[in-house]
Amino acid sequence: MVNITASRMWTVTDAKPKLNSLVAEAQSGQMAHIVSGAQIVAHLVPPTTWIIDDPLALEFMMRAVVDKEAAWVAADNTQWQGDHFVLTHAGDVLGRVLGWAWRTDPDKIFMRAVTDYAMSLGDAVQQSMAFPDVSEGLARSLGGGVLERSEITAALKYAEKHWDEWALPPADSEAVDTESSL
Template sequence: MVAIQQTRTFNITESKAKLNALVTDAERGLVTHIVTGGRVVAHLVPGNARIIDDDPTLETMLQAVLERSAAEAGRLNATDGRFTRLDDSLGRVLAWCWRTDPEVFTKTLKLYLELLGNRVEGKVRLGDLRPALDRALAVRLDTSETASAISYADGRWQE
């Protein structure tokens, strides 16, 4: 996920005119976002930017975070009978998924619900987690992004 910084956003024409300066900025660690039609279509990133371009590696990393978070949420649920809090690492990972690829977000959230259901020995639905999920996602997403992400996932599951 690349956090979009409005001050580092340029359209294609501006990017072409400033390419040398933008490359120098990338060498110094700055990210530039290139937009067309009001949406980001590319990022100019430093050469040492952390990019996960290997699906098995991504799946392994996601699985580890989801299992740890499900175990913790399952433990908390066993004590108070409700899902009131999910850990911030889950919120950060799900926010990254949403901003990177809504389909990855949907798949990851669905897997999390399954893992959590296995922990508490029952089916866990999206609505069961909604307040806690809203709080977890708030570490990286604003309220409207959170609503969009959850609505998107819920809509995909209804299809």
């Protein structure tokens, strides 16, 4: 995740004449964020910055985190109300990963991670998970110092809006649909 520092933001116009000095600063370890309008459009990063540019490696890493965190949360006795699981907190590790995913690519990375997590968690607790089942726990995790409140709200609204495009239906509903079509 790129940690954005307001004092290191430059408009495109301001960055052009400073490019040589910004590059020298990047070589010495300082990032610069290039802004156009109200959006960051580029980052100038040091040469040692970790960049994941292999989609398959990213998928393997995300899957490992999602599965591990789902298993950890499923084993947390404080999230069970009798024999029903209620996600109250998805954990700070998952929150950091989802925060990075939100800032990096809301559609492809964030939505994939959120719905994969819900499916993995559902498998671990043996109950299907819909967006309302995970939203409160995700909000708390994202709020663990990762995203600002406005970003959390935007991320959860986005997830709710796009949930049906990404989430797989539970196995039970597929069986019901098959039977009703006979």
